[in-house]
Amino acid sequence: MDDSISKGSYLLPEWVSSRRAEGRVLLYDADTGEIYYLDGSGPALWAAMRQMPVITLEGVVAAMVESFGDAAAAQIRSDLCELMEDLVERRLLLPLEPSP
Amino acid sequence: MSEPHDSSAAIHGRPPARVDAPCELHLDWGGLGGFLLRSNCDLTASIGREAGGLLRPLPHAAPAMILTLACQPEVGVLPPDYCRFEHAIDPDRPEATFRLFGLHSEDELVLTAITAAALLIRCRLMNLRGEALHLHAAVVHKAGRTLLLAGESGAGKSTLTALLCNHGWRYLSDEDALLAGGIAHPLPRLLRMDAASADWLGLRSACTPFCGFFGERGWRWNGASAGYYADPAHVDAIVLLQRGDFPVVERSDPTPEEAAFRLLPLVQRERLGLAEEGEERARAAALRYNRQIPPALNRLLERVPVARLRYRLGGAPELLAQRFEELML
Numbered sequence: 001m002d003d004s005i006s007k008g009s010y011l012l013p014e015w016v017s018s019r020r021a022e023g024r025v026l027l028y029d030a031d032t033g034e035i036y037y038l039d040g041s042g043p044a045l046w047a048a049m050r051q052m053p054v055i056t057l058e059g060v061v062a063a064m065v066e067s068f069g070d071a072a073a074a075q076i077r078s079d080l081c082e083l084m085e086d087l088v089e090r091r092l093l094l095p096l097e098p099s100p
Numbered sequence: 101m102s103e104p105h106d107s108s109a110a111i112h113g114r115p116p117a118r119v120d121a122p123c124e125l126h127l128d129w130g131g132l133g134g135f136l137l138r139s140n141c142d143l144t145a146s147i148g149r150e151a152g153g154l155l156r157p158l159p160h161a162a163p164a165m166i167l168t169l170a171c172q173p174e175v176g177v178l179p180p181d182y183c184r185f186e187h188a189i190d191p192d193r194p195e196a197t198f199r200l201f202g203l204h205s206e207d208e209l210v211l212t213a214i215t216a217a218a219l220l221i222r223c224r225l226m227n228l229r230g231e232a233l234h235l236h237a238a239v240v241h242k243a244g245r246t247l248l249l250a251g252e253s254g255a256g257k258s259t260l261t262a263l264l265c266n267h268g269w270r271y272l273s274d275e276d277a278l279l280a281g282g283i284a285h286p287l288p289r290l291l292r293m294d295a296a297s298a299d300w301l302g303l304r305s306a307c308t309p310f311c312g313f314f315g316e317r318g319w320r321w322n323g324a325s326a327g328y329y330a331d332p333a334h335v336d337a338i339v340l341l342q343r344g345d346f347p348v349v350e351r352s353d354p355t356p357e358e359a360a361f362r363l364l365p366l367v368q369r370e371r372l373g374l375a376e377e378g379e380e381r382a383r384a385a386a387l388r389y390n391r392q393i394p395p396a397l398n399r400l401l402e403r404v405p406v407a408r409l410r411y412r413l414g415g416a417p418e419l420l421a422q423r424f425e426e427l428m429l
Contacts, residue, residue, distance in 0.1 A: 017394045021354075021361035030390040033369035 005084050009096040010055040016092050018046065027092055036092070041079045054096065057081060116141035116171065116206045126163065128330075132224055132285065133164025137213060141171050146206040147213065150290055150320075165194040165224060167216050169209065172201050185212055189223050191385030196220045207310045214289045218276050221287075222368075225280040226389060231396040233279040234368040239272035239286065239333070240264050243429055246284060246333040248277050250366050251341035256413055259297040260341065260424070262321055266301060267421040271324035272333065276368075282403050283332045290320040301417055335400075338363070339428060340408045349411045349420065351427040359406040360397055367393050 015030040025038040025046050038046055048063045049055050057080060064076045087093035118141055125137040125147060137143060189196040198216045203209060218234065225232035237250035238257040242264070249257050258274045265271045272286040279285070292312075298304040298319045307319035340354065340362050354362070370386035407428065411420065 015391065019357060019361040019364060021358040024361075026361050026364060028364055028394060030393065031372065031387065033371045033386075033390050035365050035369075 005081050005088070006057050008056070010084070010088070011094045011096055012049065012055070013091065013094050018050070020047075029090070029092060031091070034090075036090070038083070041076070042083055045076075045080050045083055049093075055084075055093070057084060116143075116146065116203065116209045118142075118171065132221060132228075132332075134162065135217065136163035136166045137169070138167070139169040139171075139209075139213075141169070141209060143169070143209065143213065146210050150207075150210045150214075165217075165220050166196075167213070167220055168195075168197045169213060169216065170197065170199045171203050171209070172199050185215075187216065187219065188379070189219060189382060189385075191223060191227075191381050194220065194224050194227075196223075205311045207312055211289075211312050214287065218278060218287055221278050221285060222389070223385065225278065225285070226385070226392075229280040231280060231392050231399070232389065233277075233393065233396050233400060235277040235279060235363070236275070236366040236368065237277040237338070238274045239277050239284045239335075241270040241272060241329045241333055242268060242425075245336045245429060246272070246329075247428060248284065248335055248338045249341055250277075250338055250363060251343070252366065254343070255341040256343045256411075257341060258291060258293045259301070259413060260420075262291055262293055262297065262301055262303060262324065263417050263421050264424065265291070265324040265327055266303070267418065267425075268327075270327040270329040272329050274324070279335065279400065282335050282400060284335050285332050286328070286330055288328070288330075290322055291324045292318050292320045294318050297413075300413065335404050337428065338400075338404055338406045340406060342408060342410045343413060344410065346410045346412050349409070349423045349427065352408045352410070354406055354408050356401050356406075359401055362408075363397060363401075363406075364393070367397065369393065 017028050017030070019026045020043060023039065023043065025043040027036045027038065044064070045060065048060045051063065052059055057077070060080055061073060061077050065073050068076065084093060088095060123139045123141065123143050125143060127135045127137060137147070184202065185198050185200045187196060187198045196216055196219065198212055200209065200212055222232045222234045235248065235250060237248040238261040240247055240249065240261055249260055251257050261271065261274045271291065272284060274291040276287045277284050278287060292310065295304065295318070298307050298321070303321050303323065304319060306323055307321045310318055310320050340359070370390050372383065372386055372390070409427065
């Protein structure tokens with residue numbers, strides 16, 4: 001697991017909008033004109049992230065465990081870490097820089 | 101059925117003829133005022149053949165838009181199928197220049213002219229109205245109603261448009277819907293379809309072959325031109341086409357969220373991530389266009405109903421046309 005993901009705080013950028021249908025989420029990046037799709041556990045994780053003003057891995061895991069129970073925590077954490085890494089790499093999730 | 105004029109030379113096209121003095125055409129194109137089309141190739145015959153009367157000449161009008169097409173001399177040896185274009189659109193003035201490399205046929209030149217016109221019209225709509233949507237959709241009109249037929253490649257936009265225009269519908273576009281404020285602007289190009297569709301509709305003998313970009317081959321039918329609807333039209337409904345092996349033709353009404361989910365990928369976007377470093381104002385205009393797509397689509401969906409049509413291409417064409425009208429008119 002990427003240590004920086006587990007310790008970091010993130011924001012959803014204003015240039016990314018999303019739509020949900022057919023069990024998938026569409027992400028539109030207005031800065032690049034690209035469209036991406038989330039499927040599998042992605043839509044649920046994205047929905048949880050959208051509820052948070054500041055996104056942290058543990059915060060999303062806690063919200064998801066509340067819905068799905070403790071038994072799923074390890075899988076949620078693994079899926080979420082992978083998703084967040086991917087989103088950060090594509091600038092669909094912005095790291096909040098620590099204050100100097 | 102008579103044999104189509106299927107000579108290899110016609111299919112592969114022929115290169116456009118260069119001219120010493122710039123070729124200039126004044127045209128009414130897109131219902132937004134006069135277009136001045138300049139080229140270093142002779143466009144007169146090919147544009148006339150392509151548009152088949154869709155374009156109205158405007159010999160003395162001051163142009164609202166200026167489009168320059170420049171075929172560049174090839175540098176070095178180009179692969180046989182090599183063809184690309186670069187474009188520069190001034191976001192603050194209604195002008196665009198397209199440079200074409202490795203151009204092999206008049207069809208490629210004309211398709212470039214139409215692509216360029218679409219981008220320029222979109223830019224002008226943005227400047228006039230503050231919003232524009234360039235949607236991958238056909239546009240047809242009948243009985244006072246204008247419908248967008250939206251779908252991915254292969255959804256049957258062109259085939260269904262040809263079918264409907266063969267049954268009294270009027271034609272605005274088979275591929276590009278240029279929208280602003282719920283109004284669709286026509287884009288004058290001949291309807292194109294593949295051989296199987298032309299055969300199914302019994303129209304192949306009335307078609308002529310074309311040779312487009314990247315080996316694209318097909319048939320264009322000027323029968324739709326007779327019913328060309330040359331003026332901007334208020335859009336009454338959007339039809340999301342879903343073609344498959346469905347036993348019956350069926351209409352359903354998606355939620356606005358589902359409609360946006362399906363339509364957003366069909367909006368033509370500026371791929372800034374892939375663009376080379378360009379002129380700053382042009383990049384800013386492209387970014388402005390990309391950013392206004394979601395709110396413009398939301399506003400369109402607030403005023404225009406969306407229907408999903410599941411259908412199968414096959415059987416008797418007239419039965420599909422009849423069922424379409426029962427469900428959509």
